[in-house]
Amino acid sequence: MIFVKSKDADEWLACATLQAALGVKVVRNDDQSPQPRRSRQPRPNGRHDLTITYADGRRAAVEVVSTRDETAMGFSAASTSYTTVSRLTRTWVLVVSPEARIKDLKREAPAALARLEENGTTSLEGRGISDRRPQELRRLRVVSCVSTPPAEGNKAGFYLVQDFTAGWSGGSSDHGDLVVQRCNELLASAEKADVPRKLLASGLSERHAVVVVTFDWLDSLGSIESGALPRIAPTLPKGVDRLWLVIPREPGPIRAIYWLGDGRWRDVVLTEEQLEAPRGLFSG
Known part of the structure:
Protein backbone atom coordinates (compact mmCIF):
# COMPACT_ATOMS: atom_id res chain seq x y z
CA MET A 1 0.00 0.00 0.00
CA ILE A 2 1.25 3.49 -0.85
CA PHE A 3 -0.28 6.53 0.83
CA VAL A 4 0.30 10.19 0.14
CA LYS A 5 -0.81 11.28 3.62
CA SER A 6 -0.85 9.49 6.96
CA LYS A 7 -4.53 10.43 7.34
CA ASP A 8 -5.29 8.37 4.25
CA ALA A 9 -3.39 5.43 5.73
CA ASP A 10 -5.31 5.70 9.00
CA GLU A 11 -8.67 5.79 7.23
CA TRP A 12 -7.65 2.85 5.01
CA LEU A 13 -6.81 0.77 8.08
CA ALA A 14 -10.07 1.79 9.75
CA CYS A 15 -12.10 0.81 6.67
CA ALA A 16 -10.39 -2.57 6.40
CA THR A 17 -10.79 -3.29 10.10
CA LEU A 18 -14.47 -2.36 10.30
CA GLN A 19 -15.31 -4.39 7.19
CA ALA A 20 -13.38 -7.43 8.42
CA ALA A 21 -14.78 -7.42 11.96
CA LEU A 22 -18.40 -6.45 11.26
CA GLY A 23 -18.98 -7.60 7.68
CA VAL A 24 -20.33 -4.17 6.73
CA LYS A 25 -20.03 -1.68 3.90
CA VAL A 26 -17.86 1.34 4.72
CA VAL A 27 -17.58 4.53 2.66
CA ARG A 28 -15.57 7.71 3.11
CA ASN A 29 -17.63 10.66 4.24
CA ASP A 30 -15.09 13.49 3.98
CA ASP A 31 -15.13 15.73 0.93
CA GLN A 32 -12.16 14.40 -1.04
CA SER A 33 -12.69 16.52 -4.16
CA PRO A 34 -9.79 18.79 -5.19
CA GLN A 35 -10.05 22.48 -4.32
CA PRO A 36 -9.85 25.03 -7.18
CA ARG A 37 -6.36 26.50 -7.40
CA ARG A 38 -7.51 30.06 -6.81
CA SER A 39 -10.00 29.22 -4.12
CA ARG A 40 -9.18 30.82 -0.79
CA GLN A 41 -12.01 29.11 1.04
CA PRO A 42 -10.88 26.41 3.48
CA ARG A 43 -12.19 22.92 2.88
CA PRO A 44 -15.10 22.09 5.22
CA ASN A 45 -13.85 20.03 8.16
CA GLY A 46 -17.00 19.36 10.15
CA ARG A 47 -17.89 15.94 8.80
CA HIS A 48 -17.03 12.54 10.25
CA ASP A 49 -14.51 10.43 8.32
CA LEU A 50 -16.39 7.23 7.47
CA THR A 51 -19.93 5.90 7.32
CA ILE A 52 -20.91 2.28 8.03
CA THR A 53 -23.97 0.76 6.36
CA TYR A 54 -25.32 -2.50 7.80
CA ALA A 55 -27.16 -5.13 5.78
CA ASP A 56 -30.50 -4.02 7.27
CA GLY A 57 -29.90 -0.40 6.19
CA ARG A 58 -28.81 1.02 9.54
CA ARG A 59 -25.94 3.49 9.38
CA ALA A 60 -23.19 4.51 11.83
CA ALA A 61 -20.66 7.34 11.91
CA VAL A 62 -16.90 6.80 12.31
CA GLU A 63 -14.13 9.25 13.20
CA VAL A 64 -10.47 8.20 12.83
CA VAL A 65 -7.57 9.61 14.87
CA SER A 66 -3.96 8.63 15.48
CA THR A 67 -1.69 8.62 18.52
CA ARG A 68 1.15 10.04 16.41
CA ASP A 69 -0.27 13.58 16.31
CA GLU A 70 1.06 14.90 19.60
CA THR A 71 3.93 12.58 20.32
CA ALA A 72 5.89 11.63 17.23
CA MET A 73 5.76 15.06 15.66
CA GLY A 74 5.78 17.05 18.88
CA PHE A 75 8.69 15.31 20.55
CA SER A 76 10.75 15.34 17.40
CA ALA A 77 10.65 19.13 17.44
CA ALA A 78 10.77 19.57 21.21
CA SER A 79 13.77 17.33 21.81
CA THR A 80 15.91 19.47 19.52
CA SER A 81 14.72 22.83 20.87
CA TYR A 82 15.40 24.78 24.03
CA THR A 83 12.72 26.77 25.84
CA THR A 84 14.02 29.87 27.61
CA VAL A 85 12.17 30.96 30.75
CA SER A 86 12.84 34.35 32.30
CA ARG A 87 11.74 33.33 35.80
CA LEU A 88 14.27 30.46 35.98
CA THR A 89 17.90 30.74 37.05
CA ARG A 90 19.11 27.31 35.89
CA THR A 91 19.19 25.11 32.80
CA TRP A 92 16.94 22.06 33.24
CA VAL A 93 16.70 18.74 31.42
CA LEU A 94 13.30 17.08 31.85
CA VAL A 95 13.02 13.37 31.10
CA VAL A 96 9.37 12.71 30.29
CA SER A 97 7.41 9.52 29.64
CA PRO A 98 6.15 8.72 26.12
CA GLU A 99 2.56 9.75 26.91
CA ALA A 100 3.53 13.27 28.04
CA ARG A 101 1.87 16.13 26.16
CA ILE A 102 4.13 18.76 24.65
CA LYS A 103 1.62 21.60 24.92
CA ASP A 104 0.99 20.93 28.61
CA LEU A 105 4.72 20.77 29.34
CA LYS A 106 5.49 24.00 27.50
CA ARG A 107 2.67 25.78 29.32
CA ARG A 132 9.96 13.03 45.55
CA ARG A 133 8.21 14.53 42.53
CA PRO A 134 5.44 17.02 43.32
CA GLN A 135 1.99 16.15 42.03
CA GLU A 136 2.16 18.65 39.16
CA LEU A 137 5.27 16.98 37.70
CA ARG A 138 3.65 13.55 38.04
CA ARG A 139 0.62 14.84 36.17
CA LEU A 140 2.85 16.25 33.43
CA ARG A 141 4.53 12.82 33.11
CA VAL A 142 7.96 14.13 34.11
CA VAL A 143 9.99 11.05 35.07
CA SER A 144 13.05 12.93 36.34
CA CYS A 145 14.76 16.28 36.00
CA VAL A 146 18.21 17.71 36.63
CA SER A 147 19.60 21.23 36.39
CA THR A 148 22.91 23.09 36.11
CA PRO A 149 23.81 26.77 36.08
CA PRO A 150 23.40 28.18 32.53
CA ALA A 151 26.54 28.31 30.44
CA GLU A 152 28.06 31.77 30.19
CA GLY A 153 26.01 33.91 27.81
CA ASN A 154 23.05 31.50 27.78
CA LYS A 155 19.61 32.08 29.28
CA ALA A 156 17.93 29.77 31.77
CA GLY A 157 15.27 27.36 30.54
CA PHE A 158 14.66 23.67 29.84
CA TYR A 159 15.08 20.83 27.37
CA LEU A 160 12.68 17.90 26.96
CA VAL A 161 14.00 14.38 26.50
CA GLN A 162 11.74 11.37 25.98
CA ASP A 163 12.21 8.41 28.31
CA PHE A 164 12.23 5.02 26.59
CA THR A 165 13.31 2.90 29.55
CA ALA A 166 9.72 1.68 30.09
CA GLY A 167 9.90 0.50 26.52
CA TRP A 168 8.66 -2.80 25.23
CA SER A 169 6.86 -4.51 28.06
CA GLY A 170 5.27 -7.58 26.52
CA GLY A 171 1.80 -8.98 27.01
CA SER A 172 0.80 -8.13 30.56
CA SER A 173 -2.95 -7.71 31.00
CA ASP A 174 -2.19 -4.64 33.11
CA HIS A 175 -0.87 -2.98 29.97
CA GLY A 176 -3.99 -3.99 28.11
CA ASP A 177 -5.79 -1.84 30.65
CA LEU A 178 -3.17 0.90 30.34
CA VAL A 179 -3.84 1.44 26.65
CA VAL A 180 -7.55 1.86 27.41
CA GLN A 181 -6.77 4.46 30.06
CA ARG A 182 -4.55 6.31 27.65
CA CYS A 183 -7.26 6.28 24.99
CA ASN A 184 -9.67 7.69 27.57
CA GLU A 185 -7.26 10.58 28.12
CA LEU A 186 -6.66 11.06 24.40
CA LEU A 187 -10.35 11.30 23.50
CA ALA A 188 -11.05 13.56 26.49
CA SER A 189 -8.25 15.98 25.55
CA ALA A 190 -8.88 19.39 24.03
CA GLU A 191 -6.90 18.39 20.92
CA LYS A 192 -9.43 15.64 20.15
CA ALA A 193 -12.61 17.55 21.06
CA ASP A 194 -13.67 17.45 17.41
CA VAL A 195 -14.05 13.64 17.55
CA PRO A 196 -17.29 13.54 19.58
CA ARG A 197 -18.38 16.84 18.01
CA LYS A 198 -18.24 15.46 14.47
CA LEU A 199 -19.87 12.18 15.49
CA LEU A 200 -22.75 13.97 17.22
CA ALA A 201 -23.16 16.26 14.22
CA SER A 202 -23.72 13.19 12.03
CA GLY A 203 -27.18 12.74 13.54
CA LEU A 204 -26.61 8.97 13.63
CA SER A 205 -27.32 7.03 16.82
CA GLU A 206 -24.31 4.68 16.51
CA ARG A 207 -20.90 6.39 16.68
CA HIS A 208 -17.44 4.80 16.49
CA ALA A 209 -14.02 6.26 17.32
CA VAL A 210 -11.08 4.47 15.68
CA VAL A 211 -7.66 5.14 17.25
CA VAL A 212 -4.64 4.10 15.20
CA VAL A 213 -2.03 3.20 17.83
CA THR A 214 1.51 3.93 16.62
CA PHE A 215 4.97 3.33 18.08
CA ASP A 216 4.62 6.56 20.07
CA TRP A 217 2.69 4.44 22.57
CA LEU A 218 5.52 1.91 22.78
CA ASP A 219 4.73 0.73 26.30
CA SER A 220 1.17 -0.23 25.33
CA LEU A 221 1.78 -1.33 21.76
CA GLY A 222 3.66 -4.53 22.58
CA SER A 223 0.92 -5.84 24.85
CA ILE A 224 -1.78 -5.38 22.22
CA GLU A 225 0.31 -6.95 19.47
CA SER A 226 1.03 -10.00 21.63
CA GLY A 227 -2.64 -10.79 22.24
CA ALA A 228 -3.72 -9.03 25.43
CA LEU A 229 -7.34 -7.98 25.80
CA PRO A 230 -8.12 -5.23 28.34
CA ARG A 231 -10.17 -6.05 31.42
CA ILE A 232 -11.68 -2.59 31.94
CA ALA A 233 -14.36 -0.72 30.03
CA PRO A 234 -13.39 2.52 28.28
CA THR A 235 -14.66 5.85 29.58
CA LEU A 236 -15.84 7.51 26.41
CA PRO A 237 -16.89 11.14 25.90
CA LYS A 238 -20.50 11.93 25.08
CA GLY A 239 -20.90 11.29 21.38
CA VAL A 240 -18.69 8.18 21.27
CA ASP A 241 -20.17 4.80 22.15
CA ARG A 242 -17.83 2.35 20.37
CA LEU A 243 -14.02 2.26 20.42
CA TRP A 244 -11.49 0.61 18.10
CA LEU A 245 -7.72 0.39 18.60
CA VAL A 246 -5.85 -0.55 15.43
CA ILE A 247 -2.14 -1.40 15.34
CA PRO A 248 -0.50 -0.77 11.94
CA ARG A 249 2.35 -3.20 11.41
CA GLU A 250 4.26 -3.95 8.22
CA PRO A 251 5.44 -6.60 7.57
CA GLY A 252 3.24 -8.84 9.65
CA PRO A 253 -0.44 -9.16 10.64
CA ILE A 254 -2.47 -6.13 11.65
CA ARG A 255 -4.48 -6.63 14.83
CA ALA A 256 -7.28 -4.52 16.24
CA ILE A 257 -9.18 -4.70 19.51
CA TYR A 258 -12.63 -3.18 19.81
CA TRP A 259 -15.41 -2.33 22.26
CA LEU A 260 -19.01 -2.35 21.04
CA GLY A 261 -20.58 -1.15 24.28
CA ASP A 262 -21.82 -4.58 25.37
CA GLY A 263 -19.34 -5.17 28.19
CA ARG A 264 -16.59 -7.11 26.40
CA TRP A 265 -13.50 -6.55 24.28
CA ARG A 266 -13.00 -8.43 21.03
CA ASP A 267 -10.18 -8.61 18.52
CA VAL A 268 -9.63 -9.21 14.83
CA VAL A 269 -6.50 -9.99 12.82
CA LEU A 270 -6.66 -8.84 9.20
CA THR A 271 -5.71 -11.05 6.28
CA GLU A 272 -3.94 -9.61 3.23
CA GLU A 273 -7.21 -9.76 1.29
CA GLN A 274 -9.10 -7.89 4.00
CA LEU A 275 -6.38 -5.27 4.20
CA GLU A 276 -6.62 -4.62 0.46
CA ALA A 277 -10.42 -4.49 0.42
CA PRO A 278 -10.82 -0.67 0.69
CA ARG A 279 -8.59 0.01 -2.32
CA GLY A 280 -11.47 1.34 -4.44
CA LEU A 281 -12.18 4.06 -1.89
CA PHE A 282 -8.65 5.42 -2.11
CA SER A 283 -7.94 5.26 -5.84
CA GLY A 284 -8.37 7.92 -8.45
Whole structure:
Protein backbone atom coordinates (compact mmCIF):
# COMPACT_ATOMS: atom_id res chain seq x y z
CA MET A 1 0.00 0.00 0.00
CA ILE A 2 1.25 3.49 -0.85
CA PHE A 3 -0.28 6.53 0.83
CA VAL A 4 0.30 10.19 0.14
CA LYS A 5 -0.81 11.28 3.62
CA SER A 6 -0.85 9.49 6.96
CA LYS A 7 -4.53 10.43 7.34
CA ASP A 8 -5.29 8.37 4.25
CA ALA A 9 -3.39 5.43 5.73
CA ASP A 10 -5.31 5.70 9.00
CA GLU A 11 -8.67 5.79 7.23
CA TRP A 12 -7.65 2.85 5.01
CA LEU A 13 -6.81 0.77 8.08
CA ALA A 14 -10.07 1.79 9.75
CA CYS A 15 -12.10 0.81 6.67
CA ALA A 16 -10.39 -2.57 6.40
CA THR A 17 -10.79 -3.29 10.10
CA LEU A 18 -14.47 -2.36 10.30
CA GLN A 19 -15.31 -4.39 7.19
CA ALA A 20 -13.38 -7.43 8.42
CA ALA A 21 -14.78 -7.42 11.96
CA LEU A 22 -18.40 -6.45 11.26
CA GLY A 23 -18.98 -7.60 7.68
CA VAL A 24 -20.33 -4.17 6.73
CA LYS A 25 -20.03 -1.68 3.90
CA VAL A 26 -17.86 1.34 4.72
CA VAL A 27 -17.58 4.53 2.66
CA ARG A 28 -15.57 7.71 3.11
CA ASN A 29 -17.63 10.66 4.24
CA ASP A 30 -15.09 13.49 3.98
CA ASP A 31 -15.13 15.73 0.93
CA GLN A 32 -12.16 14.40 -1.04
CA SER A 33 -12.69 16.52 -4.16
CA PRO A 34 -9.79 18.79 -5.19
CA GLN A 35 -10.05 22.48 -4.32
CA PRO A 36 -9.85 25.03 -7.18
CA ARG A 37 -6.36 26.50 -7.40
CA ARG A 38 -7.51 30.06 -6.81
CA SER A 39 -10.00 29.22 -4.12
CA ARG A 40 -9.18 30.82 -0.79
CA GLN A 41 -12.01 29.11 1.04
CA PRO A 42 -10.88 26.41 3.48
CA ARG A 43 -12.19 22.92 2.88
CA PRO A 44 -15.10 22.09 5.22
CA ASN A 45 -13.85 20.03 8.16
CA GLY A 46 -17.00 19.36 10.15
CA ARG A 47 -17.89 15.94 8.80
CA HIS A 48 -17.03 12.54 10.25
CA ASP A 49 -14.51 10.43 8.32
CA LEU A 50 -16.39 7.23 7.47
CA THR A 51 -19.93 5.90 7.32
CA ILE A 52 -20.91 2.28 8.03
CA THR A 53 -23.97 0.76 6.36
CA TYR A 54 -25.32 -2.50 7.80
CA ALA A 55 -27.16 -5.13 5.78
CA ASP A 56 -30.50 -4.02 7.27
CA GLY A 57 -29.90 -0.40 6.19
CA ARG A 58 -28.81 1.02 9.54
CA ARG A 59 -25.94 3.49 9.38
CA ALA A 60 -23.19 4.51 11.83
CA ALA A 61 -20.66 7.34 11.91
CA VAL A 62 -16.90 6.80 12.31
CA GLU A 63 -14.13 9.25 13.20
CA VAL A 64 -10.47 8.20 12.83
CA VAL A 65 -7.57 9.61 14.87
CA SER A 66 -3.96 8.63 15.48
CA THR A 67 -1.69 8.62 18.52
CA ARG A 68 1.15 10.04 16.41
CA ASP A 69 -0.27 13.58 16.31
CA GLU A 70 1.06 14.90 19.60
CA THR A 71 3.93 12.58 20.32
CA ALA A 72 5.89 11.63 17.23
CA MET A 73 5.76 15.06 15.66
CA GLY A 74 5.78 17.05 18.88
CA PHE A 75 8.69 15.31 20.55
CA SER A 76 10.75 15.34 17.40
CA ALA A 77 10.65 19.13 17.44
CA ALA A 78 10.77 19.57 21.21
CA SER A 79 13.77 17.33 21.81
CA THR A 80 15.91 19.47 19.52
CA SER A 81 14.72 22.83 20.87
CA TYR A 82 15.40 24.78 24.03
CA THR A 83 12.72 26.77 25.84
CA THR A 84 14.02 29.87 27.61
CA VAL A 85 12.17 30.96 30.75
CA SER A 86 12.84 34.35 32.30
CA ARG A 87 11.74 33.33 35.80
CA LEU A 88 14.27 30.46 35.98
CA THR A 89 17.90 30.74 37.05
CA ARG A 90 19.11 27.31 35.89
CA THR A 91 19.19 25.11 32.80
CA TRP A 92 16.94 22.06 33.24
CA VAL A 93 16.70 18.74 31.42
CA LEU A 94 13.30 17.08 31.85
CA VAL A 95 13.02 13.37 31.10
CA VAL A 96 9.37 12.71 30.29
CA SER A 97 7.41 9.52 29.64
CA PRO A 98 6.15 8.72 26.12
CA GLU A 99 2.56 9.75 26.91
CA ALA A 100 3.53 13.27 28.04
CA ARG A 101 1.87 16.13 26.16
CA ILE A 102 4.13 18.76 24.65
CA LYS A 103 1.62 21.60 24.92
CA ASP A 104 0.99 20.93 28.61
CA LEU A 105 4.72 20.77 29.34
CA LYS A 106 5.49 24.00 27.50
CA ARG A 107 2.67 25.78 29.32
CA GLU A 108 3.01 24.41 32.86
CA ALA A 109 6.60 23.25 33.36
CA PRO A 110 8.07 26.77 33.82
CA ALA A 111 6.02 27.43 36.97
CA ALA A 112 6.75 23.96 38.36
CA LEU A 113 10.49 24.36 37.80
CA ALA A 114 10.46 27.84 39.33
CA ARG A 115 8.95 26.38 42.50
CA LEU A 116 11.68 23.75 42.61
CA GLU A 117 14.33 26.48 42.38
CA GLU A 118 12.62 28.47 45.14
CA ASN A 119 12.82 25.39 47.37
CA GLY A 120 16.49 24.85 46.56
CA THR A 121 15.86 21.66 44.56
CA THR A 122 18.24 21.08 41.65
CA SER A 123 17.22 17.54 40.63
CA LEU A 124 14.48 14.96 41.14
CA GLU A 125 14.32 11.25 40.40
CA GLY A 126 10.92 9.68 39.83
CA ARG A 127 11.94 6.02 39.85
CA GLY A 128 12.06 3.75 42.87
CA ILE A 129 11.40 4.51 46.53
CA SER A 130 13.14 7.90 46.37
CA ASP A 131 10.37 9.45 44.27
CA ARG A 132 9.96 13.03 45.55
CA ARG A 133 8.21 14.53 42.53
CA PRO A 134 5.44 17.02 43.32
CA GLN A 135 1.99 16.15 42.03
CA GLU A 136 2.16 18.65 39.16
CA LEU A 137 5.27 16.98 37.70
CA ARG A 138 3.65 13.55 38.04
CA ARG A 139 0.62 14.84 36.17
CA LEU A 140 2.85 16.25 33.43
CA ARG A 141 4.53 12.82 33.11
CA VAL A 142 7.96 14.13 34.11
CA VAL A 143 9.99 11.05 35.07
CA SER A 144 13.05 12.93 36.34
CA CYS A 145 14.76 16.28 36.00
CA VAL A 146 18.21 17.71 36.63
CA SER A 147 19.60 21.23 36.39
CA THR A 148 22.91 23.09 36.11
CA PRO A 149 23.81 26.77 36.08
CA PRO A 150 23.40 28.18 32.53
CA ALA A 151 26.54 28.31 30.44
CA GLU A 152 28.06 31.77 30.19
CA GLY A 153 26.01 33.91 27.81
CA ASN A 154 23.05 31.50 27.78
CA LYS A 155 19.61 32.08 29.28
CA ALA A 156 17.93 29.77 31.77
CA GLY A 157 15.27 27.36 30.54
CA PHE A 158 14.66 23.67 29.84
CA TYR A 159 15.08 20.83 27.37
CA LEU A 160 12.68 17.90 26.96
CA VAL A 161 14.00 14.38 26.50
CA GLN A 162 11.74 11.37 25.98
CA ASP A 163 12.21 8.41 28.31
CA PHE A 164 12.23 5.02 26.59
CA THR A 165 13.31 2.90 29.55
CA ALA A 166 9.72 1.68 30.09
CA GLY A 167 9.90 0.50 26.52
CA TRP A 168 8.66 -2.80 25.23
CA SER A 169 6.86 -4.51 28.06
CA GLY A 170 5.27 -7.58 26.52
CA GLY A 171 1.80 -8.98 27.01
CA SER A 172 0.80 -8.13 30.56
CA SER A 173 -2.95 -7.71 31.00
CA ASP A 174 -2.19 -4.64 33.11
CA HIS A 175 -0.87 -2.98 29.97
CA GLY A 176 -3.99 -3.99 28.11
CA ASP A 177 -5.79 -1.84 30.65
CA LEU A 178 -3.17 0.90 30.34
CA VAL A 179 -3.84 1.44 26.65
CA VAL A 180 -7.55 1.86 27.41
CA GLN A 181 -6.77 4.46 30.06
CA ARG A 182 -4.55 6.31 27.65
CA CYS A 183 -7.26 6.28 24.99
CA ASN A 184 -9.67 7.69 27.57
CA GLU A 185 -7.26 10.58 28.12
CA LEU A 186 -6.66 11.06 24.40
CA LEU A 187 -10.35 11.30 23.50
CA ALA A 188 -11.05 13.56 26.49
CA SER A 189 -8.25 15.98 25.55
CA ALA A 190 -8.88 19.39 24.03
CA GLU A 191 -6.90 18.39 20.92
CA LYS A 192 -9.43 15.64 20.15
CA ALA A 193 -12.61 17.55 21.06
CA ASP A 194 -13.67 17.45 17.41
CA VAL A 195 -14.05 13.64 17.55
CA PRO A 196 -17.29 13.54 19.58
CA ARG A 197 -18.38 16.84 18.01
CA LYS A 198 -18.24 15.46 14.47
CA LEU A 199 -19.87 12.18 15.49
CA LEU A 200 -22.75 13.97 17.22
CA ALA A 201 -23.16 16.26 14.22
CA SER A 202 -23.72 13.19 12.03
CA GLY A 203 -27.18 12.74 13.54
CA LEU A 204 -26.61 8.97 13.63
CA SER A 205 -27.32 7.03 16.82
CA GLU A 206 -24.31 4.68 16.51
CA ARG A 207 -20.90 6.39 16.68
CA HIS A 208 -17.44 4.80 16.49
CA ALA A 209 -14.02 6.26 17.32
CA VAL A 210 -11.08 4.47 15.68
CA VAL A 211 -7.66 5.14 17.25
CA VAL A 212 -4.64 4.10 15.20
CA VAL A 213 -2.03 3.20 17.83
CA THR A 214 1.51 3.93 16.62
CA PHE A 215 4.97 3.33 18.08
CA ASP A 216 4.62 6.56 20.07
CA TRP A 217 2.69 4.44 22.57
CA LEU A 218 5.52 1.91 22.78
CA ASP A 219 4.73 0.73 26.30
CA SER A 220 1.17 -0.23 25.33
CA LEU A 221 1.78 -1.33 21.76
CA GLY A 222 3.66 -4.53 22.58
CA SER A 223 0.92 -5.84 24.85
CA ILE A 224 -1.78 -5.38 22.22
CA GLU A 225 0.31 -6.95 19.47
CA SER A 226 1.03 -10.00 21.63
CA GLY A 227 -2.64 -10.79 22.24
CA ALA A 228 -3.72 -9.03 25.43
CA LEU A 229 -7.34 -7.98 25.80
CA PRO A 230 -8.12 -5.23 28.34
CA ARG A 231 -10.17 -6.05 31.42
CA ILE A 232 -11.68 -2.59 31.94
CA ALA A 233 -14.36 -0.72 30.03
CA PRO A 234 -13.39 2.52 28.28
CA THR A 235 -14.66 5.85 29.58
CA LEU A 236 -15.84 7.51 26.41
CA PRO A 237 -16.89 11.14 25.90
CA LYS A 238 -20.50 11.93 25.08
CA GLY A 239 -20.90 11.29 21.38
CA VAL A 240 -18.69 8.18 21.27
CA ASP A 241 -20.17 4.80 22.15
CA ARG A 242 -17.83 2.35 20.37
CA LEU A 243 -14.02 2.26 20.42
CA TRP A 244 -11.49 0.61 18.10
CA LEU A 245 -7.72 0.39 18.60
CA VAL A 246 -5.85 -0.55 15.43
CA ILE A 247 -2.14 -1.40 15.34
CA PRO A 248 -0.50 -0.77 11.94
CA ARG A 249 2.35 -3.20 11.41
CA GLU A 250 4.26 -3.95 8.22
CA PRO A 251 5.44 -6.60 7.57
CA GLY A 252 3.24 -8.84 9.65
CA PRO A 253 -0.44 -9.16 10.64
CA ILE A 254 -2.47 -6.13 11.65
CA ARG A 255 -4.48 -6.63 14.83
CA ALA A 256 -7.28 -4.52 16.24
CA ILE A 257 -9.18 -4.70 19.51
CA TYR A 258 -12.63 -3.18 19.81
CA TRP A 259 -15.41 -2.33 22.26
CA LEU A 260 -19.01 -2.35 21.04
CA GLY A 261 -20.58 -1.15 24.28
CA ASP A 262 -21.82 -4.58 25.37
CA GLY A 263 -19.34 -5.17 28.19
CA ARG A 264 -16.59 -7.11 26.40
CA TRP A 265 -13.50 -6.55 24.28
CA ARG A 266 -13.00 -8.43 21.03
CA ASP A 267 -10.18 -8.61 18.52
CA VAL A 268 -9.63 -9.21 14.83
CA VAL A 269 -6.50 -9.99 12.82
CA LEU A 270 -6.66 -8.84 9.20
CA THR A 271 -5.71 -11.05 6.28
CA GLU A 272 -3.94 -9.61 3.23
CA GLU A 273 -7.21 -9.76 1.29
CA GLN A 274 -9.10 -7.89 4.00
CA LEU A 275 -6.38 -5.27 4.20
CA GLU A 276 -6.62 -4.62 0.46
CA ALA A 277 -10.42 -4.49 0.42
CA PRO A 278 -10.82 -0.67 0.69
CA ARG A 279 -8.59 0.01 -2.32
CA GLY A 280 -11.47 1.34 -4.44
CA LEU A 281 -12.18 4.06 -1.89
CA PHE A 282 -8.65 5.42 -2.11
CA SER A 283 -7.94 5.26 -5.84
CA GLY A 284 -8.37 7.92 -8.45
